[in-house]
Amino acid sequence: MPNEFDIVDQYDSFEDPQLKSDFLDAIGTTRARIEYLRHRRDAQAARNAAKATEESESNESSAYERRREPRRRCRHAPRRSRVTVNHPPNRGGTRRMPPRRRRRVVLVIVIELD
Structure with a gap:
């Protein structure tokens, strides 16, 4: 794609805004x-x-130095803490939260127009 970048160089070579817009x-x-x-x-x-700088640096370093570089560790999922349960699963038949009663609200608006 050097020709696309050549277009940028040609566009930058114009100093007159009119020439730039004509070129576009x-x-x-x-x-x-x-x-x-x-x-x-x-x-x-x-x-x-x-x-290029990375390649030149890697060529200069010896194989021993490359082996001595720290290895990157892969990320693991966070560990879950272990939970111990000391009570029976149903808690003796009691329920923690009773069911909520749903309330209905009816709103009536009467508008009289003359």
Whole structure:
């Protein structure tokens, strides 16, 4: 996709706003698309630079140093605490909360119009 990034370079080369808008009309795109391509180009350049420095560092370190690096631990689900139950499951036939009674409310509005 270097041609997409070339479009950004061409757009940036114009100094006159009228020329920029004419260029956008000619290629059939918008400023938002140019900004998106610029962001992608910069992100790709940053990734390539990071990868290059990482490769150079890994080439310099010996196999012994690589083995000495701490290993990443995988995350486990949190452990549940153990619960001991000292009472029978039905508590002797009593219920904790009695059933609630549902109350009905009826609201009547009478409006007289003259």
